[in-house]
Amino acid sequence: MEKNLRKQIDIIASGAEDILLREELESLVEKSVAENKPLKVKLGLDPTAPDIHLGHTVVLNKLRQFQNLGHKAILIIGDYTARIGDPSGRSNLRPKLSDDEIENNAKTYTEQAFKILVPEKTEIVKNSEWLGKLKFEDILSLTSRFTVARMLEREDFKNRYKNESPIAIMEFLYPIMQAYDSVAIKADIELGGTDQRFNLLMGRELQKEFGQKQQIAITMPILVGTDGVEKMSKSLGNYIGVYEPANEIFGKVMSIPDDVLIDYFRLLTTIEQKKIEEIESDIKEDRLNPSLAKRMLAKTIIKNLYNETEAFKAEENFDLIFKKKKVPEKIDKYIINAGILKDKKISIVKLLNDSGLSSSNSEARRLITQGGVKIDNKKINDINLEIDLIDLDNKVIQKGKRFFKKIVIEN
Numbered sequence: 001m002e003k004n005l006r007k008q009i010d011i012i013a014s015g016a017e018d019i020l021l022r023e024e025l026e027s028l029v030e031k032s033v034a035e036n037k038p039l040k041v042k043l044g045l046d047p048t049a050p051d052i053h054l055g056h057t058v059v060l061n062k063l064r065q066f067q068n069l070g071h072k073a074i075l076i077i078g079d080y081t082a083r084i085g086d087p088s089g090r091s092n093l094r095p096k097l098s099d100d101e102i103e104n105n106a107k108t109y110t111e112q113a114f115k116i117l118v119p120e121k122t123e124i125v126k127n128s129e130w131l132g133k134l135k136f137e138d139i140l141s142l143t144s145r146f147t148v149a150r151m152l153e154r155e156d157f158k159n160r161y162k163n164e165s166p167i168a169i170m171e172f173l174y175p176i177m178q179a180y181d182s183v184a185i186k187a188d189i190e191l192g193g194t195d196q197r198f199n200l201l202m203g204r205e206l207q208k209e210f211g212q213k214q215q216i217a218i219t220m221p222i223l224v225g226t227d228g229v230e231k232m233s234k235s236l237g238n239y240i241g242v243y244e245p246a247n248e249i250f251g252k253v254m255s256i257p258d259d260v261l262i263d264y265f266r267l268l269t270t271i272e273q274k275k276i277e278e279i280e281s282d283i284k285e286d287r288l289n290p291s292l293a294k295r296m297l298a299k300t301i302i303k304n305l306y307n308e309t310e311a312f313k314a315e316e317n318f319d320l321i322f323k324k325k326k327v328p329e330k331i332d333k334y335i336i337n338a339g340i341l342k343d344k345k346i347s348i349v350k351l352l353n354d355s356g357l358s359s360s361n362s363e364a365r366r367l368i369t370q371g372g373v374k375i376d377n378k379k380i381n382d383i384n385l386e387i388d389l390i391d392l393d394n395k396v397i398q399k400g401k402r403f404f405k406k407i408v409i410e411n
Contacts, residue, residue: 005033008069012218014273015062015266017194020201020217028188028216032071041066042187042215044127044178045113046078047105048097052112053239054301055223055232058267059191060116062220065270066189067121075113076181077106080128084174112242115305130184131177142176145209146202151175154198175199179206187215194219223267228257246302250314251402253298258283258290261297269300321401331396331404336389346392348373348385355407357399367399374398 008029012019019025032039043063045056067073082102097105110124134142151172152158160167175198182190182203190200200217207214222231225238232239240252256264261283265276279296282288299311334355336346346354349364352373358364365383367373373380375387376395393409 005030008033010273011065011069012062014065015058015220017219017221018197018217020197020204020219024214025189025216025218038070038072039066039188040072040074040185042074042076042182042185042190043192044076044078044081044181044190045109046082047102047109048082049234050105050108051241051243052109053232053234053241054268055225055239057116057242058220058223059193060113061268061270062191062218064116064118067118068270072123073117073121074123074125074185074187075110075117076185077109077124077126078178078181079103079106079126080131081174081177081181084170084177115242125185127177127181127184131180139173142180142206143173145206146176148172175202176206179203182215183207183210183212186212188213189216189218191218191220193222195222221263221267224260224263226252226256228260240301242305246306246310246314247317248402249302249305250298250311250318253301254291254294254318256294261290261293264297265293269297269304271300331406333408334397334405335408335410336392337410344389345386346389348380348387349383351387351392351397351407352399355397355405357397357403357405372400 005026009026012025012029013022028039031037041063043059063073063075079102082097082105106126114122152161154175157167157171159165178199179202181187183206187203187207190203192200197217197219200215200219204214204217224230225232225236226240227236227238230236230238234241240249244252253264262276262280265271265279266273279288279293283290283293295315299308299315302311302314336354348368349358349361352358352364352367353361357373358367368380368383371379371381375392375397377398389409392407394406396404396406398404
């Protein structure tokens with residue numbers, strides 16, 4: 001375990017939005033170092049969707065830092081709490097997921113989390129192991145420890161109550177269930193986003209009720225998306241997926257606004273704070289071009305998610321497209337079976353949709369209207385264009401600057 005107490009505190013605090021309470025954290029880490037006893041650091045993830053993006057990895061990176069310092073990382077897959085769904089920031093009740101959906105999501109969450117965490121240093125547990133065993137009298141005992149007034153201190157509940165929007169009693173159970181997770185594993189520290197502050201504090205309160213030492217709550221900032229404005233979200237299209245190809249990740253990182261660059265370094269990498277401060281200073285003093293810093297960031301992220309070789313290949317691919325204006329050597333093929341197209345023609349809109357370069361007819365038409373579609377480097381402007389299949393064989397269709405498909409016609 002890392003012996004330098006000051007260094008541990010600096011690493012733990014790096015990038016954190018808030019530490020509740022810092023004095024307690026320092027005492028806890030000092031005791032851990034003195035006794036050479038790892039701390040139990042908890043992170044809960046509800047498998048409410050099949051995949052995660054870099055916004056989710058902010059807390060995973062912090063958990064990885066704790067692993068690097070020699071502490072015990074406990075990843076709680078909230079298969080039981082997912083039945084309710086975290087109401088944080090919600091204006092209505094979440095749709096109910098089936099048991100199969102939760103189980104499938106839990107599997108992919110674990111796989112993707114291990115792109116950040118060290119598997120052999122991670123304890124994975126499902127909270128159904130203890131929540132599923134509670135009797136109704138146990139739940140009554142838990143709920144008796146909190147008041148409705150305490151629940152309405154939570155911002156989203158407060159706003160919904162003020163706006164006369166419905167709040168299901170079941171939703172009040174969510175923060176209590178998450179708090180019980182901390183009791184069940186006797187957590188020393190719990191990590192979460194800033195929207196989890198209420199839940200993390202509930203964990204402290206419930207631990208006190210059970211006579212346990214209260215956990216330290218560490219909240220991490222919410223990552224802004226690639227647009228530099230909104231929270232990273234798949235629905236907004238400003239996300240970088242953990243499972244996306246390295247080339248795609250590199251291109252997206254290079255597209256982020258300069259003013260969020262340092263936040264990305266702090267929240268998505270384990271680079272030491274001192275080095276990040278040097279990068280920030282060098283950019284401000286014009287000693288470092290932001291585009292070079294973005295390259296460094298992109299390669300660091302890809303190295304963490306894949307490996308160093310993939311990081312350098314992604315940079316080469318980026319240069320090939322943007323500097324040399326060439327088509328990448330390796331691009332996916334889109335095979336068209338000519339036999340199923342009776343007129344031996346295909347519309348440009350259908351071609352974009354079927355090849356996966358667009359997700360709808362309206363998006364395809366928008367891309368064409370904005371000049372974002374090319375075939376063999378020739379811009380397509382006509383949204384009603386019909387193309388003979390014979391003229392498409394072995395040609396490359398391009399969307400924007402980074403997306404390519406090689407068309408192969410089979411009879």
